[in-house]
Amino acid sequence: MMKKGMIKVSVLYPNGDDKSFDMDYYCQKHVPLVAKLLGDAVKGATVEKGLGGATPDTPAPYAAMGNIYFKSIKEYEKAFGPNTEEIMGDIPNFTDIIPVIQVSKVEM
Amino acid sequence: MMKKGMIKVSVLYPNGDDKSFDMDYYCQKHVPLVAKLLGDAVKGATVEKGLGGATPDTPAPYAAMGNIYFKSIKEYEKAFGPNTEEIMGDIPNFTDIIPVIQVSKVEM
Numbered sequence: 001m002m003k004k005g006m007i008k009v010s011v012l013y014p015n016g017d018d019k020s021f022d023m024d025y026y027c028q029k030h031v032p033l034v035a036k037l038l039g040d041a042v043k044g045a046t047v048e049k050g051l052g053g054a055t056p057d058t059p060a061p062y063a064a065m066g067n068i069y070f071k072s073i074k075e076y077e078k079a080f081g082p083n084t085e086e087i088m089g090d091i092p093n094f095t096d097i098i099p100v101i102q103v104s105k106v107e108m
Numbered sequence: 109m110m111k112k113g114m115i116k117v118s119v120l121y122p123n124g125d126d127k128s129f130d131m132d133y134y135c136q137k138h139v140p141l142v143a144k145l146l147g148d149a150v151k152g153a154t155v156e157k158g159l160g161g162a163t164p165d166t167p168a169p170y171a172a173m174g175n176i177y178f179k180s181i182k183e184y185e186k187a188f189g190p191n192t193e194e195i196m197g198d199i200p201n202f203t204d205i206i207p208v209i210q211v212s213k214v215e216m
Binding site: 002007008010012023027031045046047048049050051052053054056060061062064065073077100101102103104105106107108 | 110115116118120131135139153154155156157158159160161162164168169170172173181185208209210211212213214215216
């Protein structure tokens with residue numbers, strides 16, 4: 001797993017009955033695009049697909065979650081800043097969901 | 109990172125002005141308790157503390173996120189089922205937040 005103190009930027013895509021999310025595009029095109037744009041600042045990336053909630057019969061709160069790890073907030077901001085527009089501009093190519101962003105510190 | 113196809117169970121603690129979360133207790137007592145109870149079914153665990161939202165001046169959607177990895181849904185349910193009460197019963201010891209649960213499949 002990632003080292004304590006690293007920064008994890010999570011992009012969470014809230015589920016919805018009428019919403020779509022193209023996981024193939026996300027994994028094969030979007031994440032590689034982000035990785036290419038952000039370069040060495042990216043220390044790792046993970047993607048998960050929502051299966052369910054607290055009980056198997058409830059929907060997952062999020063259709064998908066993407067996470068990118070950075071060494072520091074400074075490195076994240078420096079890498080992301082000039083590429084924000086290009087990254088955000090790719091989102092409509094795989095989903096109509098407006099994502100929720102969370103910046104976290106890895107505790108363990 | 110975790111292998112594609114694994115199950116990730118995320119416990120997300122929504123932020124709130126009047127809410128509290130004891131990260132020390134969570135990392136030092138709660139996660140070890142869960143790991144002990146669930147035993148070999150646990151393939152990994154991570155914890156993150158929320159720092160911010162999409163921009164640095166916005167609050168993090170979640171005060172904390174805990175994630176446990178399993179080989180399969182079956183292994184997760186088998187391990188968690190008989191321990192649900194003891195695990196849930198420990199939550200008031202570190203927070204007054206009612207967590208949101210998401211079960212996901214690792215895609216990358």
